[in-house]
Amino acid sequence: MPIARSAALPGFARPTGRLVLSRFAYLRRLPDGADESCVLESPMAPFRLILHRASAGAFVTALATSRTAQQAALLAGLSTGEGEALAGLLAGGGFLDAGQGAEAPLWDFHDLLFHARSRPGRHDYPTGGVFAHQDVPQLPAVSGPGAREEGEGIDLPVPDWDTVVARDPALSEVLEGRRSVRSYAETPVTLDQLAELLYRVARVRRVIPGDPADPHGYDGVERPYPAGGATGELEVYLSVVKCVGLEPGVYRYDAAAHRLRPRPFQHPGEEAAFGELVTAAWRATACTVDPQVLLTVTSRFGRLSWKYSQIAYALTLKHVGVLYQTLYLVATAMGLAPCGLGSGDTDAAARALGLDWTAESSVGEFLIGSRPAGVPRTAHGFADVVEAARGGEGFGENF
Template sequence: MTITEQPLTTADAELSRVRRMLTLRQDVKVAAEGDDVELTHPWGRQRVHALGAPTVHRLLALGAGPVDADALAGDREAGRLLSLLGRFPYLVTSILDDPLTGPLATAVPIARSAATPGAPDLGSTAVVLSRFAYLRRLPDGPADGGGGTIGQGCVMESPLAPYRVTLHQPAAAAFVAALTTPRTVAEAAALAGLPEQSGAALAALLAGTGFMEPAAGAAVGAAPALPAADPPLWDFHDLLFHSRSRAGRHDYTSGGVFAHQDVPHPPALPGAGSNEDEPGIDLPVPDWDEVTARDPRLTEVLEGRRSIRTYAETPVTLEQIAELLYRAARVRQVIPRDPSSPNSYDAIDRPYPAGGATGELEIYLSVAACEGLPTGVYRYDAAAHRLQPRRWHGAADEAAFRELLTAAWRATNCTVDPQVLLTVTSRFGRLSWKYSQIAYALTLKHVGVLYQTLYLVATAMGLAPCGLGSGDTDAAARALGLDWTSESSVGEFLIGSRPASGSGSLPQGFCDIVDTMREQG
């Protein structure tokens, strides 16, 4: 058999060329009135005047489907449209289309700060994927805003990139994987099984939208610069969490959107756990007049608040723990839902504020030393003001309890053996049923206000409070008998008896460095 190689003709080369197509985000609405248009989009609305009929026609065509960017640039009459797109780059989706294999990648702007993506010619420059870039599959659902369908393909995002890129072909995802190690575009394309031309187009799109950076010591030369190296003081998960739980860096529906109405809303008050088969311990309710008569003034409590990591020889008492929990964390009221509203749910009123009155936080006690309370694990029933003992099923449960106390000891820099450890958990579904994108950030805000409430009440009572910055999620789930994906520890707080050396009178004046700082400048 004889094989004769035929040189590619100009038509063949054009047929195999990866084209960059442009279209408007699918949620951009264009309303034309003569020579004027009104653009409505997720970030607002703009009215553009005196575009001229040809430009209006081209803009409507761009909203109806992809247009070849090169053909548009070569159109002498399209200058006004290109100028308009340059003013609103955050409305323009870019699609890499291979005439032979179909769409390769789609880049959708997800922030108003998105600029027109550059297209650097990387040549032999070694590049590497940003350490903040990640791949995932979006849930099946509606269009992704830029011509693709959520759930079809692999999606790449980064808290540093104002774009979301959908990789429509496995080879495109393999190309991205190849760039987790510094390589040239040609090397990465060969590893992924992509034609070099396709690899170059994809690399230019990724670099232009903020997903790649030069390898250490590499220079791009005269080509447009790649994004600067990533911010050194951020961990991946922290920057991602910050960018996705606040508006401005993404286009996902956020806030109280009630996205899970097809799922029953978790109950306002948690039921008894499977390991709660012992009688509960009804806690004493503090007397209002007695508490208000002995409590210091709010300003004295605020100025006297400290984290105390030393305890008196005599441990804290059950009565003190009961008063602290009652004043800081009890359920004051359950507000029934409106049955006529699909968005309504039973709300919870507690001494501390919570978004949407969701009341998702719960408290468990790991007791090592407390007068009147045996060693063990207890759930605080905040509505009945009762402790529910959690039975250990075996040595593994008790070992997990010891792990919690050890983790708390380490969190205090190994300075104090815990008396009572309060583990704060979140029943996440109470929040995520209503709130999207911000649910976890919101539960952490609630932990903060609960911490402050515990600090102030404990200080007023003359106890030794100390909020901890870390805890063991897995050990807490085992010790408390929880499914950590449904209810998990989100905070830890130590309570003990205050030593005599730290029980002096609360401050009688403000302490600050205001005068010193003013003298310095």
């Protein structure tokens, strides 16, 4: 069946020669199918093929290796005519590798599928705020204490607004001075500095009550950075190695109370995972600096997927992006050393932080430390390549 506006099935033909399945095609069972039906899809194909017989699925899997339609039919227990007809559907629907570099060589399977499925145009699934899970209780707007958290935690000082406004450079200076800093001062970052950073970047400004009478109503969360649907699904955890006024270990930032909640290690495996996170962060900086504080950003996925279909994970990554930029700008304005990391270990983070990765998982990592005196925190004036590029200097004829 067609699933995209661009779908146009060419005249039916029975392909000859050897055939092989597209590396982007995938076969899965129907979520509510009681029979043996399964569905074949591909981000490269504007069609969906529903296979009602196990032998049809066997034919498709036989083409994971280059074969003729007749050979695949024999393996699947189909007649030659049935195999040739099914091969024609696969070819016309865009499920076979056409060869000649037509298989988008620069795309990984999961990236292309993610891109095609998280935006309209290449599929026909309900997309956006469709509330597909409205019968499931919504997760709370603000995360409660975790199993490893003890006591009331550590109340953090609230920065003084007038002091911040008087001290901060102009936004343009901060934007132009923003860079990843992979070196630290001898004296580590302080607890007061972390408190100000977290307050200005990640605190809960307010919870917006939903309408109890509305089946689609839910409590929204307002923070300093923007988020689609005010879902507030992101959480921040601190893996502290060196910080003046704070013991090493793992902490969760309680964004509603502006408080750090310690998460003591309960067995050696959790402490070992903490070490893995810190080591991975060190490697991510090309082994240039011993981390002082690693911020791990997690997502409580259910806050998004309860409302949004197809786009929930894409949204949480966009939220991570704006959180990164907010961290960079505030840390730069404060004279700290910020450095966003490109990736992190999902399993190690789950063990170190005490999380079920399918419900709440790491989606971003960010290093914070004390800025060395030799690294300026702001820029005065523009410094870029635009003028040289326009003049054709130093970039080659194809710039």
